[in-house]
């Protein structure tokens with residue numbers, strides 16, 4: 001039996017807070033403020049965990065607004081999100097498939113609060129109090145996080161980069177494991193463009209801290225993901241049949257990366273895929 005939240009220090013002033021072994025949130029402390037990058041599933045009280053780690057005022061920065069990253073938002077006052085997903089905070093929704101997924105976790109002995117009922121669980125709404133734009137610098141006092149808009153997994157996905165400490169917080173844009181490009185709002189072509197942009201940073205980033213899976217990992221994962229998706233678009237990687245928690249998918253995998261694509265997705269016919 002573990003705790004609902006697992007906390008580990010990954011770098012000076014950086015903790016990962018993992019809820020039920022599923023989603024990573026990161027507390028990043030500057031001299032004046034602390035940023036909480038994503039807020040978990042919303043099943044436990046992440047604010048209580050954060051308040052044990054820092055006494056600084058906390059600003060929530062969301063990498064995107066899928067329910068497993070914004071669950072604890074409603075416990076905080078200051079929330080930044082990319083404008084493309086501001087509506088997502090007001091109407092968070094957990095699909096039946098995701099509820100069943102939670103139920104399976106519960107049956108497998110994960111430490112849910114007593115009386116938790118996955119069938120009734122729905123995330124609480126919250127509202128953005130400010131917007132995150134590409135190139136914006138968020139100054140926490142002696143530590144700056146740069147916003148990179150990286151649509152693909154979702155339209156308002158962003159990554160945060162601490163250039164001095166060479167850290168990246170990548171949300172669901174890059175991690176080791178299946179990255180979802182088959183969801184409503186996902187855009188494989190936009191993801192390719194985002195990964196090609198991020199791959200410039202592959203040798204600059206020492207610690208890559210994603211929303212799921214192994215953390216920290218390294219910046220070379222950005223290059224592997226970009227190369228693999230580019231080869232998938234060129235038709236060089238065979239697509240396999242697979243199943244996500246939501247639906248049937250096509251799977252492309254290479255090195256440490258894997259992407260789930262819609263079942264009707266095909267590599268573009270021409271060498272230069274149409275923008276979309």
Ligand SMILES: [Zn+2]
Pocket residue numbers: 064066153154172
């Ligand atoms: Zn997501």
Ligand SMILES: [Zn+2]
Pocket residue numbers: 023066068069172211212
């Ligand atoms: Zn996620």
